[in-house]
Amino acid sequence: MLDWAKGYGLTFAAIFQKVGTYQYPEKGKQVEARYHGRHVLNRHPDGLEKCVGCELCAWACPADAIYVEGGDNTEEKRFSPGERYGAVYQINYSRCIFCGLCIEACPTRSLTMSNAYELALDNRHDLIFTKEQLLAPLLPGMEQPPHPMRLGDDEKDYYVGAMTNPGASKGAEFPQWTGAEDE
Numbered sequence: 001m002l003d004w005a006k007g008y009g010l011t012f013a014a015i016f017q018k019v020g021t022y023q024y025p026e027k028g029k030q031v032e033a034r035y036h037g038r039h040v041l042n043r044h045p046d047g048l049e050k051c052v053g054c055e056l057c058a059w060a061c062p063a064d065a066i067y068v069e070g071g072d073n074t075e076e077k078r079f080s081p082g083e084r085y086g087a088v089y090q091i092n093y094s095r096c097i098f099c100g101l102c103i104e105a106c107p108t109r110s111l112t113m114s115n116a117y118e119l120a121l122d123n124r125h126d127l128i129f130t131k132e133q134l135l136a137p138l139l140p141g142m143e144q145p146p147h148p149m150r151l152g153d154d155e156k157d158y159y160v161g162a163m164t165n166p167g168a169s170k171g172a173e174f175p176q177w178t179g180a181e182d183e
Contacts, residue, residue, distance in 0.1 A: 031115050031117060033115070035113075035115050035117070036098045036099075036100050036113045037098070037113055037114050037115050037116045037117045038093075038113070038114050038116040038117070038119060038129075039091055039102070039111055039112070039113055039114070039129075039134055040111070040112050040113070040114050040134060040135075040136050041086070041089060041110055041111060041131065041134045041135045041136060042109065042110050042111070042112060042136050043135070043136050043138070043139075043142060044081065044151060044158055045141070045142070045151065046142060046143060046147075046149070046150035046151050047138055047142035047143040047144060047145055047147070048078070048079065048080050048081055048145055048147070048149065048150075048158075049079050049080045049085055049086065049110065049135070049145060050080065050108045050109060050110030051068075051080060051085060051086035051089065051108065051110040051111070052070075052080055052082040052083075052084050052085060052086070052107075052108055052110070053068060053069070053070025053071060053080075053084040053085050053086040053087065054068075054070070054084075054107065054108075055068045055070065056105040056106065056107065057102035057103075057105050057106055057111055058102075059105070060101045060102050060104065060105035061096075061101065061102050062097070062099065062101065063095045063096060063097050063099075064095065065091055065092045065093070065095035065096040065097075066089075066090070066091050066092075066102060067088065067089075067090040067091075067092075068086055068088065068089050068090075069086070069087050069088035069089075070084045070085070070086060070087060071084060071085055071086070071087030071088075072084055073085055075148075076146075077146040078145065078146050078147065078148060078149065079145045079146050080145075081149050081151075081152075081154075081155040081157075081158040081159075082155045083155075086110075086131060088131065089130070089131035089134060090128055090129065090130055090131070091128070091129050091134065092127060092128045093119050093127040093128070093129060094124050094127040094128075098113070100113060108159065
């Protein structure tokens with residue numbers, strides 16, 4: 001019976017609240033550290049890719065947004081420490097629901113999610129991100145693949161101790177804004 005009074009009271013109380021205005025393109029609102037944003041394909045500390053082309057992320061994706069084709073490494077052209085690497089890697093962000101199941105399925109921790117959330121584009125074709133767009137940038141001391149393994153003689157040397165040394169995933173995220181942002 002007095003529901004209309006409650007509604008007017010809520011509206012009246014909102015009039016006196018402080019308005020939060022952000023200068024969005026220049027300054028953005030900082031998201032939480034565990035926010036699931038754009039995916040990143042990580043690298044080992046020597047620059048080799050962590051992705052071994054196993055396609056488990058594509059199988060785990062409920063939206064069928066990930067497409068992976070594995071390729072074979074050779075001694076002349078080595079992209080990852082294992083026998084295979086992700087030759088073709090695509091994520092269709094018009095289908096992705098950012099659930100994180102692909103991250104959980106990845107056995108090598110090559111796929112992580114960054115805090116980047118700006119994915120609004122005006123063309124559907126531009127929402128299909130390729131491997132080149134998803135790969136983490138080369139940090140100082142890394143070498144652009146293909147190149148021989150530098151961290152050991154076989155692939156086991158790369159994955160033993162992976163829990164204590166996550167490799168290039170730390171610091172290789174795509175930062176949105178630098179510095180502290182006004183709340």
